[in-house]
Amino acid sequence: MKRESGAGIARRGLLRMGIFVAAVAAVPTKLWATITKPSAAFAATDMDGTFAALGQTPAESAGIIFTTPDIAENGAVVPIKIEVDESLLPGVRRLYVMVEKNPNPMAAMFSMIEGTRPYVETRVKVAQTCNLYAVAETDSGFYMASKETKVTLGGCGG
Amino acid sequence: MAGKIRIRAQLDGDTCEVKALMRHPMETGLRKNQAGDAIPAHYIEEVTVTHNDQVVMHSYWGAAVSANPFLGVRFAGGQAGDTVKVMWRDNTGATDEGETTIR
Numbered sequence: 001m002k003r004e005s006g007a008g009i010a011r012r013g014l015l016r017m018g019i020f021v022a023a024v025a026a027v028p029t030k031l032w033a034t035i036t037k038p039s040a041a042f043a044a045t046d047m048d049g050t051f052a053a054l055g056q057t058p059a060e061s062a063g064i065i066f067t068t069p070d071i072a073e074n075g076a077v078v079p080i081k082i083e084v085d086e087s088l089l090p091g092v093r094r095l096y097v098m099v100e101k102n103p104n105p106m107a108a109m110f111s112m113i114e115g116t117r118p119y120v121e122t123r124v125k126v127a128q129t130c131n132l133y134a135v136a137e138t139d140s141g142f143y144m145a146s147k148e149t150k151v152t153l154g155g156c157g158g
Numbered sequence: 159m160a161g162k163i164r165i166r167a168q169l170d171g172d173t174c175e176v177k178a179l180m181r182h183p184m185e186t187g188l189r190k191n192q193a194g195d196a197i198p199a200h201y202i203e204e205v206t207v208t209h210n211d212q213v214v215m216h217s218y219w220g221a222a223v224s225a226n227p228f229l230g231v232r233f234a235g236g237q238a239g240d241t242v243k244v245m246w247r248d249n250t251g252a253t254d255e256g257e258t259t260i261r
Contacts, residue, residue: 037203037218077224099222103188107222110231116214117173121230125186125222 035111042106047133050098050105054142058135061143063089066134068147075126075151082134084118092118094137101130126151163256167242174236174260176207178229178244186221204247207231210240236260 041053051057067081084092093112097120098105107124118136126132129151135144162181167174180202187199201221207214207229214233229244236242238260245255 035216042218042220079228081230102222103186104220104222106220108217108219110215110217112215113213115234117232117234119230119232120215121177121228123224123228125224 038106038109041109042104044106045104047098047100047105051142054096054135054137056142058142058144061089061136061145063087064134064136064143064145066132066145066147068132068149070148071150071152072126074153075128076153077123078126078132078149078151079121079123080132080134081121082119082136084136086118089118089136089138089143091138091140092136093139095120096133096135096137097122097124098133098135099124099126099130100133102127105133162254163244163246165242165244165256165258167236167240167258167260169236169238169260172234173232174209174234174240174242175232176230176242176244178207178256180205180227180229180244180246180254180256182225182227182246182248184221184223184225184227188221200248200250202227202246202248205229206243206245207233208241208243208245209233209236211243 041050044050044053063085065083072078080097082095095110095118097107099107110120112118126149131146131148133144133146135142164179167176182202183200185197185200189197191197199221202219205217215231240260241257242260243255243257247253
């Protein structure tokens with residue numbers, strides 16, 4: 001039977017999609033049921049709004065070790081690292097990264113399962129000199145650490 | 159899959175350190191091109207790291223993550239030869255994944 005090549009390609013695409021969906025569906029439902037995108041927090045335009053969307057203003061915690069550059073020559077690529085001292089701050093389920101003066105401060109949210117270290121490393125855009133926040137969510141509430149990064153070149157392709 | 163994710167998983171004691179480098183423009187939707195037209199937002203929204211098909215880390219991202227994103231995570235319980243995968247989905251619905259074995 002002859003089949004149009006276009007249909008074949010579409011079919012393959014669907015198959016790929018299926019594999020991805022299957023991979024997602026195979027994970028423990030308990031975990032996925034509890035993780036929905038906190039859209040309001042991602043849409044908030046200032047820190048107060050972001051904390052309000054999360055439901056709580058975090059308390060300062062020495063247990064969060066937040067590593068950021070003091071001066072970033074390029075605001076488009078600012079490396080950050082969040083580590084949590086589990087003896088000071090146990091039971092971390094999520095880590096958040098926020099950049100105070102970005103159009104939307106919330107940059108990313110990371111959910112860990114048991115066995116995953118409360119540790120994350122990534123790179124974010126920082127529009128202008130401001131405070132960066134590392135927020136940890138535990139069973140007993142939200143905690144944070146903040147550090148200022150000076151930006152000498154903007155994060156918006158400047 | 160296109161396989162544009164470079165990924166490495168290495169054991170350090172009982173902890174497995176995963177490092178992944180994805181290729182993606184991560185457009186915020188706020189920039190304009192030379193003609194002054196807004197460049198549409200195009201960024202990775204969701205990233206998942208699995209170990210032997212068990213999710214160890216799931217994340218939601220905004221457009222503030224840098225272009226060609228780097229991600230480092232650590233989990234316990236990995237053994238040499240185990241499979242580690244990193245998958246992403248962006249705001250246009252495109253997906254990609256990368257796979258490696260723990261060293």
